[in-house]
Amino acid sequence: MKIDSIRDMENSAIESEIREQEKQLMEMRMGNAIGTVDNPVEIRYKRRDIARMKTVLRERQIQSGQSK
Numbered sequence: 001m002k003i004d005s006i007r008d009m010e011n012s013a014i015e016s017e018i019r020e021q022e023k024q025l026m027e028m029r030m031g032n033a034i035g036t037v038d039n040p041v042e043i044r045y046k047r048r049d050i051a052r053m054k055t056v057l058r059e060r061q062i063q064s065g066q067s068k
Helices: 003-007 011-034 041-064
Strands: none
Touching: 003 041, 011 041
């Protein structure tokens, strides 16, 4: 997922996407442990997408003056 498309999303949409991506990541990790994942590099991509979304949310919090 590209950063520009994440920035175009609303906060609530980003939060729900993070939950969905984290669920998929957990399933991929479990699948990797038992050897059913076709491409283990996808786990890295999923982690990075989640990090991008969390970064955008944090940028918005800082911009609005809210603390953690």
